[in-house]
Structures are given as structure tokens and as C-alpha cells.
Amino acid sequence: MNKAAFFKMSYGVYIVSSLKDNQFNGQIANSVFQATSDPPTFVASINKNNLTHEFISASRKFTVSILAQTAPMTLIGLFGFKSGREVNKFADISFKMGVLDVPIVLDHTVAYMEVEVIDEKDCGTHTLFIGRIVNCEILSDNEPMTYAYYHEIKGGKSPKNAPTFTEEKPALKQQPASVPEKGGIMEKYTCSICGYVYDPQQGDPESGVPKGTAFEELPDDWTCPVCGAEKSQFEKGG
Numbered sequence: 268m269n270k271a272a273f274f275k276m277s278y279g280v281y282i283v284s285s286l287k288d289n290q291f292n293g294q295i296a297n298s299v300f301q302a303t304s305d306p307p308t309f310v311a312s313i314n315k316n317n318l319t320h321e322f323i324s325a326s327r328k329f330t331v332s333i334l335a336q337t338a339p340m341t342l343i344g345l346f347g348f349k350s351g352r353e354v355n356k357f358a359d360i361s362f363k364m365g366v367l368d369v370p371i372v373l374d375h376t377v378a379y380m381e382v383e384v385i386d387e388k389d390c391g392t393h394t395l396f397i398g399r400i401v402n403c404e405i406l407s408d409n410e411p412m413t414y415a416y417y418h419e420i421k422g423g424k425s426p427k428n429a430p431t432f433t434e435e436k437p438a439l440k441q442q443p444a445s446v447p448e449k450g451g452i453m454e455k456y457t458c459s460i461c462g463y464v465y466d467p468q469q470g471d472p473e474s475g476v477p478k479g480t481a482f483e484e485l486p487d488d489w490t491c492p493v494c495g496a497e498k499s500q501f502e503k504g505g
């Protein structure tokens with residue numbers, strides 16, 4: 268059996284959102300698909316350990332935001348690699364409440380759907396939530412992001428709770444290292460958890476790390492700006 272066959276499937280990259288007791292949460296999902304057209308029904312495969320699963324189980328409704336290729340790794344990291352049990356993912360992003368009174372993420376969203384759960388199927392680690400479309404709209408003409416684009420162009424990885432997660436690590440594409448003005452070579456480093464690349468020429472301005480800071484010079488308590496992984500989880504190359 269060649270599990271690489273799995274990667275020949277094509278998917279999109281979505282944010283599935285729901286709520287419980289006026290608390291919002293959402294997560295990255297690639298396993299969302301249309302099951303029937305008349306009436307239109309959709310299926311979302313959600314990991315039972317995720318807070319979004321708890322929220323959909325409670326509210327019986329969810330929204331799907333279809334992300335554009337322009338979606339930055341920080342947005343994907345926030346919704347794909349952080350838990351709503353630790354952070355309020357909706358604190359600094361734009362969203363609106365739809366007709367189901369469920370939040371819809373608007374940042375880099377091409378189109379969205381509002382879904383009412385009509386059935387569900389236990390699928391081991393995941394639940395398949397089957398839903399009826401209550402409303403859907405197109406927000407932009409931007410190109411939707413495919414899962415392949417996320418992996419190949421943006422260098423992203425699968426969160427461990429994703430249905431398509433595997434332990435295999437894709438080979439890192441080697442690129443020329445950065446050369447600082449004062450000589451010497453500064454290497455890029457890649458987060459083994461989320462795929463974020465630390466580029467010394469860019470630094471990490473959001474964390475106060477100036478341009479031209481070598482990875483080795485980062486403070487010990489510096490963490491991945493996307494997923495929060497520690498320095499030790501970075502690998503040379505990018």
C-alpha cells in the first residue's frame with residue numbers, strides 16, 4: 268500500500284466555525300465537501316478532541332469560510348495550530364454573524380456557507396457532521412487555496428488532528444542562505460510543527476526581533492509566531 272496516493276486527492280482549505288454559550292471558535296479543516304445538490308448538503312469531518320467539535324455538537328450548526336490563496340500563515344496558524352481552549356481566535360480577526368447567528372470568518376475568505384446539522388456519523392477519531400445549507404455567499408474573486416497550494420507553495424504542514432495528517436515529514440526545499448552585511452552566512456530555519464520559515468533577513472518584527480538576527484541569536488524563550496513551538500522544534504533549512 269502506497270499512502271502517497273492520499274496526496275493525489277485534492278482539497279480546499281477552510282475555516283469551520285461554531286459557537287456555544289456565546290463563545291466562538293473555529294478551526295482549519297480541509298475535509299469539507301458537498302454531498303448532495305438537491306437539497307444541497309455538506310459534510311465536515313471534525314476531530315473529536317477539537318473545541319469546534321464540542322461547539323458543533325452543542326449548537327448543531329457551523330459555518331465554512333473558503334480561504335483564498337492570499338491567506339497568510341499567521342491566519343492558518345491561528346485557526347489550525349492553536350486551541351480555542353487557550354486563545355480567543357476571534358479577538359483580532361474580522362468576522363460577521365450570519366443568519367444562523369454563527370460567526371463567519373471574513374479575513375481572506377472567498378466565499379462562505381452557513382450549515383445546519385441534520386445528521387452525524389461517528390468515524391473513529393472524527394465525526395462527520397452532515398448539514399443542510401441555509402445560506403451561502405461569494406465575497407471575492409480571489410483564487411481559492413487548495414490543500415496542495417498550502418503544502419507546496421506556502422510550505423504548510425498538517426495539524427496533528429487533521430484527517431489527512433501523516434507522520435511523514437516532507438523534504439524541505441533547500442534555498443540559498445541569507446548573507447548578512449557584516450559577512451558570514453545566516454541560515455533559514457523551519458518550524459517542524461507548522462512549516463513557518465524563520466528568515467534572518469526578515470527577523471520576527473511581531474515579536475520584536477529585528478531584521479538581520481540569526482536564528483542562533485534568538486532568545487531561548489522565543490517561539491514560533493504561527494504555532495507557538497519552541498526553538499528546539501525548528502530544523503535548519505527553509
Ligand code: FE
Nearest residue numbers: 458461491494
Ligand atoms: Fe510553528
